[in-house]
Amino acid sequence: MATFFGEVLSVYSRAVEEDDDDLDDENEDERIHREIEEKREVHIVWCPEVAQSLEDSGSNKLQCSDLIIAVGTNAAGFLSAYVLNTESWDAVGHVSLWNERSRGSSRQSIAPLPGEPACLFYRHRDNPAVFGCLQKRGLSVMVLSDSPVAEYKTPDYLYGSAVPFLRSLKSSASKGQALCPALEQPNILTGLPAAVLSHCQVHQIPAVLYQCYTDVISPDSITMETFKPALLCLSKLVKLEPCLSADVLRKFAIITEAQSNLYT
């Protein structure tokens, strides 16, 4: 493999290992890992009226007809700015978690702060069947996520003007056209969006995912606007802010341009 000046390649020895005394140390490492694994927790907290309706429904499941999930700062910013901003949404619960990689807060009753790994659920006031989380039959799911364009693999050279752009993936139960080209091979999805889509595919829930590839690291208004084609699907379900003032977008986007003197 081509290497650069200063790169250190770890070389694996093919010498046969004798039984050595390091076994204890390894066991200790394993033990510590196991202990930390057991400490992993996921907490779901609902607001009182949803908790009540959960109890009332008996099967501990919530009615939901449409589910919209946003993963990533730009996708979440898009939803916050264009959809949740119309003020007819209520925060009805949250999930917070703790594992050895992403440490959430240990408080369970207080809503998670931005920056902590967590998920906030919002429910539409007028149409409580439209929801921001969990599974049920008769459900359709839309996932928005963002990803750096450096991870987009293509045989052609990508010119700067094409970025940011959208690609889509659908579960086979999903009818209807996606509003942007499908994600080409060999690109793959990972993480929560992939888990959601796999789940929907296995349980034959119609789901569509929009992945935005962007070259900006922080939340950015231009990237958020790239999700606009998804608005067309959403507008059947919820009221949207059709034209957003720059001020609203700025609330959700961190303006780093003026402070960054890296490029002139």
Place this chain on the structure above:
Amino acid sequence: MAARYDRAITVFSPDGHLFQVEYAQEAVKKGSTAVGIRGKDIVVLGVEKKSVAKLQEERTVRKICTLDDHVCMAFAGLTADARIVINRARVECQSHRLTVEDPVTVEYITRHIATLKQRYTQSNGRRPFGISALIVGFDCDGTPRLYQTDPSGTYHAWKANAIGRSAKTVREFLEKNYTDEAIATDNESIKLAIKALLEVVQSGGKNIELAVIRRNQPLKLLESKEIETLVTEIEKEKEDEAEKKKQKKST
């Protein structure tokens, strides 16, 4: 796929790409637009001004710099890399004056900058400079010149060119509008540069900075009032054009 051949500068990919150099050209696209126009008796450099933070001194955020009395350049890309290149170029200009007792020609200093950039694409442990430069000036014999360099170390002479964020749009505009009438007078050349920038700059003349060199005169930065006047003139001309077209259509 670029994955295995784009981490080292000194490695070609099987299909002949130097990926680090090509990625350096992407860094250039992150800088704001700069345009250069070669007129008959004037050379013009126009840049899109970056928005400056509230507490920042505006005059220290300059994209246009002199290299010598008769040569100046505008850059797009990494600020720090530009500073290094400009320093080396300025030293070379003075060294040339002392050694040869003549001011540099624009082509000489451009070739020096381009050679410097190329050296950094061929040694290990260093990355290429992430800037493109537009170098303008007059030679001793009075000919106006405009050159452009890029991170790979190539340089070419141009009649008009643009670098930076929306360079493609501006270049297309220039290809359509750079005519002999458009550069007939000094004022017309300046207006062509402003018109080219207005294609891509938001909020008009406030965000444009302009510099001109006339034959045997040092670099002159236009004041914002002058730029505003020219922008108003251009807008009026556009309205008159639109009116004429409307009248032609109705008759």
